[in-house]
Amino acid sequence: MILSPSMLSADFAELKEQIKEVEKAGASWLHIDVMDGIFVPNLSFGACVYKCIREHSNLFFDVHLMITKPERYIEDFAKAGADMITFHIEATEKAEECIDLIHSLGKKAGIAINPETPIDAVLDYIEKADMILVMSVHPGYGGQKYIDEVNDKIKNLRKICGEDYLIEVDGGIKASNVKSVLDCGANVIVAGSAIFGKDITASVKEFFESAK
Ligand code: DX5
Numbered sequence: 001m002i003l004s005p006s007m008l009s010a011d012f013a014e015l016k017e018q019i020k021e022v023e024k025a026g027a028s029w030l031h032i033d034v035m036d037g038i039f040v041p042n043l044s045f046g047a048c049v050y051k052c053i054r055e056h057s058n059l060f061f062d063v064h065l066m067i068t069k070p071e072r073y074i075e076d077f078a079k080a081g082a083d084m085i086t087f088h089i090e091a092t093e094k095a096e097e098c099i100d101l102i103h104s105l106g107k108k109a110g111i112a113i114n115p116e117t118p119i120d121a122v123l124d125y126i127e128k129a130d131m132i133l134v135m136s137v138h139p140g141y142g143g144q145k146y147i148d149e150v151n152d153k154i155k156n157l158r159k160i161c162g163e164d165y166l167i168e169v170d171g172g173i174k175a176s177n178v179k180s181v182l183d184c185g186a187n188v189i190v191a192g193s194a195i196f197g198k199d200i201t202a203s204v205k206e207f208f209e210s211a212k
Pocket residue numbers: 006008009031033064137138139140141142143144170171172173190191192193194
């Protein structure tokens with residue numbers, strides 16, 4: 001399991017310290033949720049925020065763009081220090097161009113799908129992309145309940161993608177349900193409210209224990 005704690009639930013006044021703590025506790029990725037208030041109802045933060053923590057962290061920056069027409073900003077997100085840039089298939093008509101652009105900037109490319117989007121929408125891009133992100137809540141907010149109906153999608157994707165492909169699942173994952181998500185075929189787990197806003201070190205360790 002790759003654990004990608006979602007910065008959205010961090011205390012932004014303590015961002016540097018909290019990011020260092022998740023890294024020290026054993027996480028290797030950091031999930032960074034960018035929202036534009038159009039593709040999703042909420043606003044979060046842009047590239048300038050994680051650019052400031054880039055030099056303080058060795059975590060793999062897993063940037064989840066919940067923005068419409070992501071092609072407009074991919075270069076900015078790459079330059080700010082993203083390692084993986086994931087955009088929503090529902091947000092662009094230029095998916096192939098987005099993947100090519102991300103790769104041309106030397107970054108990994110992911111494609112995200114909303115809970116109601118069938119996997120057919122991404123089948124043509126799986127080979128070209130490096131990861132599929134399956135949303136297990138409606139994007140926009142942390143702290144929502146996991147939508148069990150996405151489990152079949154994860155299982156089907158795993159069959160199609162083969163055993164090593166990156167399949168990330170995002171939303172509503174806690175130590176109590178992480179094992180079942182992994183058993184469906186996920187290998188990258190996002191967790192926000194279940195890690196931040198409490199004892200970060202203990203929560204990260206509990207995730208790794210529960211994943212066994
Ligand atoms: C939701 C975001 C998630 C969110 C997950 O739109 O994409 O990454 O931070 O938060 P939890 O783990 O609290 O559901």
